[in-house]
């Protein structure tokens with residue numbers, strides 16, 4: 001028992017330390033239906049998502065399409081026998097996860113989207129993307145009500161971790177922005193957890 005409560009306390013302490021970019025205080029204490037802090041959950045999910053995304057771009061796209069020129073990467077991967085883009089990889093995985101009906105959902109958005117479907121729609125998404133772009137290194141946490149349901153919504157910066165991110169976006173015919181630089185925020189990952 002003692003161990004469990006100490007663990008809980010340290011999680012709260014961690015939460016407080018990690019909330020430099022928080023916008024609402026209620027969001028810190030928010031719990032998921034399973035009783036763990038929503039922020040602890042979304043932070044952990046995002047760590048895995050960001051790592052997978054970075055590794056896929058660096059070890060597959062950048063190496064095979066950019067450096068060794070073995071194969072190209074394209075949104076029309078099926079017709080062109082090309083590699084699936086990092087953003088498509090992310091979306092297909094998110095759709096696969098959704099089939100399991102987990103207690104969260106996630107997507108990749110941007111204020112400067114190549115695909116207009118990836119523009120922010122809700123107030124929290126718009127505020128979140130603005131916040132992470134203006135405050136590098138910080139995450140955005142809030143609560144939002146969509147329909148009748150309340151959600152804990154977290155937005156994490158999606159940064160240009162490889163030169164491949166920058167060159168592909170800057171050169172794409174549909175991009176509304178062509179001055180992205182390495183290390184810059186290009187968009188954000190939105191993770192949503194329904195609240196009690």
Ligand code: HEC
Nearest residue numbers: 057073087109110113114115118159160164165168186187
């Ligand atoms: C080879 C080209 C290519 C590479 C490399 C690439 N992207 Fe993209 N990215 C795209 C295209 C095309 C889309 C739109 C795809 C869709 O939604 O169908 C996209 C979508 C996105 C989106 C969602 C908003 C939008 O523009 O539609 C973000 C954010 C993003 N990419 C960031 C990155 C980052 C960060 C990297 C590197 C880790 C990266 N991209 C690598 C081509 C690329």
